[in-house]
Amino acid sequence: xxxxxxxxxxxxxxxxxxxxxxxVVMLISGYDPVAGYSALxxxxxxxxxxxxETIRQITPYILSGLAVAFxxxxxxxxIGVEGQLLVGWFAAAYVGIAFDLPMYIHxxxxxxxxAVAGGLWAFLPGLLKAKLxxxxxxxxxxxxxxxxxxxNVLIRMVANGGETTEAxxxxxxxxxxxxxxxxxxSRLHYGIFIALAMVLVMWFILEKTTTGFELKAVGFNxxxxxxxxxxxxxxxxLSMVISGAFAGLAGAMEALGTFQYxxxxxxxxxxxxxxxxxxxxxxxxxxxxxxxxxxxxxxxxGSLNMPNAAGIPVEIVSIVIALIIFFVAxxxxxxYFLVKKNNKKEAK
Amino acid sequence: xxxxxxxxxxxxxxxxxxAPLIFTAIGGVFSERSGVINIGLEGxxxxxxxxxxxxxxxxxxxxxxxxxxxxxxAAMVVSGIFAIMHAVATISFRxxxxxxGVAINMLGVAIALFSVKLIYGKGQTDYIQERFIRxxxxxxxxxxxxxxxxxxxxxSTSILAIIVAIGAWFVIYKTPFGLRLRAVGEHPMAxxxxxxxxxxxxxxxxxxxxxxxxxxxxxxxxxISGEFSHSxxxxxxxxxxAAMIFGKWHPLGAAGAALFFGFAQALSIIGGxxxxxxxxxxYYLHILPYVLTILAVAGxxxxxxxxxxxxxxxxxxxx
Numbered sequence: 144x145x146x147x148x149x150x151x152x153x154x155x156x157x158x159x160x161x162x163x164x165x166x167v168v169m170l171i172s173g174y175d176p177v178a179g180y181s182a183l184x185x186x187x188x189x190x191x192x193x194x195x196e197t198i199r200q201i202t203p204y205i206l207s208g209l210a211v212a213f214x215x216x217x218x219x220x221x222i223g224v225e226g227q228l229l230v231g232w233f234a235a236a237y238v239g240i241a242f243d244l245p246m247y248i249h250x251x252x253x254x255x256x257x258a259v260a261g262g263l264w265a266f267l268p269g270l271l272k273a274k275l276x277x278x279x280x281x282x283x284x285x286x287x288x289x290x291x292x293x294x295n296v297l298i299r300m301v302a303n304g305g306e307t308t309e310a311x312x313x314x315x316x317x318x319x320x321x322x323x324x325x326x327x328x329s330r331l332h333y334g335i336f337i338a339l340a341m342v343l344v345m346w347f348i349l350e351k352t353t354t355g356f357e358l359k360a361v362g363f364n365x366x367x368x369x370x371x372x373x374x375x376x377x378x379x380x381l382s383m384v385i386s387g388a389f390a391g392l393a394g395a396m397e398a399l400g401t402f403q404y405x406x407x408x409x410x411x412x413x414x415x416x417x418x419x420x421x422x423x424x425x426x427x428x429x430x431x432x433x434x435x436x437x438x439x440x441x442x443x444x445g446s447l448n449m450p451n452a453a454g455i456p457v458e459i460v461s462i463v464i465a466l467i468i469f470f471v472a473x474x475x476x477x478x479y480f481l482v483k484k485n486n487k488k489e490a491k
Numbered sequence: 492x493x494x495x496x497x498x499x500x501x502x503x504x505x506x507x508x509x510a511p512l513i514f515t516a517i518g519g520v521f522s523e524r525s526g527v528i529n530i531g532l533e534g535x536x537x538x539x540x541x542x543x544x545x546x547x548x549x550x551x552x553x554x555x556x557x558x559x560x561x562x563x564x565a566a567m568v569v570s571g572i573f574a575i576m577h578a579v580a581t582i583s584f585r586x587x588x589x590x591x592g593v594a595i596n597m598l599g600v601a602i603a604l605f606s607v608k609l610i611y612g613k614g615q616t617d618y619i620q621e622r623f624i625r626x627x628x629x630x631x632x633x634x635x636x637x638x639x640x641x642x643x644x645x646x647s648t649s650i651l652a653i654i655v656a657i658g659a660w661f662v663i664y665k666t667p668f669g670l671r672l673r674a675v676g677e678h679p680m681a682x683x684x685x686x687x688x689x690x691x692x693x694x695x696x697x698x699x700x701x702x703x704x705x706x707x708x709x710x711x712x713x714x715i716s717g718e719f720s721h722s723x724x725x726x727x728x729x730x731x732x733a734a735m736i737f738g739k740w741h742p743l744g745a746a747g748a749a750l751f752f753g754f755a756q757a758l759s760i761i762g763g764x765x766x767x768x769x770x771x772x773x774y775y776l777h778i779l780p781y782v783l784t785i786l787a788v789a790g791x792x793x794x795x796x797x798x799x800x801x802x803x804x805x806x807x808x809x810x
Binding site: 168172220222271275277278280281282284285286288289292293296409410416419420423456458459461462464465466468469471472473474475476 | 530576580583584585586587589590591593594595597598600601602604605608609721722725726729732733736774777778781782784785788789790
C-alpha cells in the first residue's frame, strides 16, 4: 500500500472508530445510537437553515484549525488559539462599534484589528519560547485564562457595566442578505470566503515563500536550520504571531459575522481547542484543515439537535471528537495493522 | 485586621487551596520522571472530581461521615484506570504525548458532563452533604503564632497532601523503584540494558499519576466546590503541571510550588476580605495565579531541566 493511501486512511479510520465508540457509549448509556446519529445527521443537513448554520460553524473552525496547523509546521504546539480567538473577537467588536467609517475601510479595519490582537497575544509565548526556551504549551494555556478574564473586563467596560456590548455598526458587518435569503435566515455570513482565502494564504506562505521554507525547516530540525544560517528565534516568534493572527480572525468571524457583538463569557468557546482536532485530522496541511473543519464544525453544530430530537446530551459529540484526536494520535498502531495486513496479502 | 491576623487568615486558606494541587503535581512528577509528559492531568482531575462527587452523593447514606474518604478512593481508582488510556497511547502506541494528553483532557470533561446529564438530567450536580471538615490538631494548635497559622482549623486532606509529598520524595529518591523510575526517564536504553523493564515502569508511573490526579480532583470537589459542573476544575490541572515544572520535577519542590499557587488562588478568592488587598480590582487577583505560572515557568525563579527522555517513546533497539 503506498504511503499516501495510508496517510489518508489513518484519519478516515480514526473518524470511523470515533463514531463507533460513540455509538457504543450511547448504547451503554441506554440511548438509541441510530436515533442519535440520525438526529445528528438532520441537525447538519436537515434543511436549508441547518445547512447554512453548519457552514457558519465551519468558518471559525477553518481558521482555528489553520492557526494550530501553522504553528505545528514550525514544531510549535499552540494551545492558546482559544485565548487568541477571544482577544480577536473583542478587538473586532470594539473597532466595529467605536468607529464610524465607510464600509470599505471599516470592515477591513475591524478584521485587521482581530488579526493584530490575536498575533500580539501569541507574541509573548513565542518570545518566551525563542529567548528563554519556555515550553509554549504551558504559557499559551495560561494566556487563555488571562485572555478570558481580560476580555470580560474590557467587554464590561465597553458595555458600560453590562454583559453584552451593543451591536457592531453595519459598515463593519459580514452579514449577508444573499445567504440569509438562500438559507432561510441562518446566520451564515461572508466570513466563509475570508476563511477559504486564508487557506490559500497559508498554502502560499508555506509552499511558495522563503519565509515558509524557513518556518518548515525550523519545524523539521532546529539545529540544522541554525547551522544553515537561519534565524531560529525569529522564525519561532513569527510562526506564533501568524498562528495567532489566524486565531484572531476566527474571533472576528464570531464578532462581525455570527454574533455581531461581544459578550462576557463564563468559560471558553471551545473553538480554539477543537482547532487542535481539526489540524491533527488534516495532517497540518491547508487543504486537510478544510476537511477537518468541515467534519468537526458539522458534528459540533449537528449535535445541538441531539437533545431535542433524541434526548441525548450534546457532550456525546465532544466525546467522539476527543476520541478521534486520540485515535489519530495513536496513528502508529493503525499504520502498523494496515501495513501488516497489506504485507500478508502480498505474501500470498 | 493586624498583620498577624491576616496571616492567620491567609496561610490556612493557601494550604487549603494548595492540597489538590500538591496531589496532582506529585502525580505529574511520577509520570514525567519516567519520561512520559502528562498534559492530561487536568482531564484526570476532572474525572476525579466528578467521581468523587458522584460517589459522595450516591453513597452518603451508607458511609455517613466517612463518605468523602471513600469517595477519594473511588476517584483514585477510576482516574487510575482512565490514565491507562494515556499510558497505552504514549507507551505502547508511540502517540505524541502532548496530543494524547490533550485528548485525555477533552475526553475527561466530555465524559464527566455527559454522565452528569445522563444521571442527574441537568448540567450540574447537587451540593454534597458530607464534606471534608476542619479540625484543630490537639496540643500543636496551642503553640503561639505557629499554632493558629498551621495547626488550627486544618483540613485532614492538607495533612495527607504533605504526607504524600514526603512519601513521594522517599519513594523516588530512597528506594530501588525510584532509582529505576528516574533511570527510565533519563536514559531508557541504559536502564533497559541493566534489566529494568522500561515499559512496565512507565505504565506504573502513568497510572500512579492518574491515581494522584484523581485524588486531587476529588479533594478539590469535596472540600472547595461541593458540587460538580463544567467549571469545577478550571485550570487546576495545568497549574499543578506548572507547579511540577516550577518545583524542578522534585516532589518536595513541586509541593512547595503548589503551596505558592495555592496562595495565589486563595488571594484571588478571599482577597476582598483583607485590608489593602481589597483595594485591588478583582481582575488582577483573578489573573494572578496564571501570571505567576508564566513567570514561574519562564524561569525567573531558577532554571531547571526536564528529565532527558521526557516526551520520547522508547523503542527497543533504536539508537
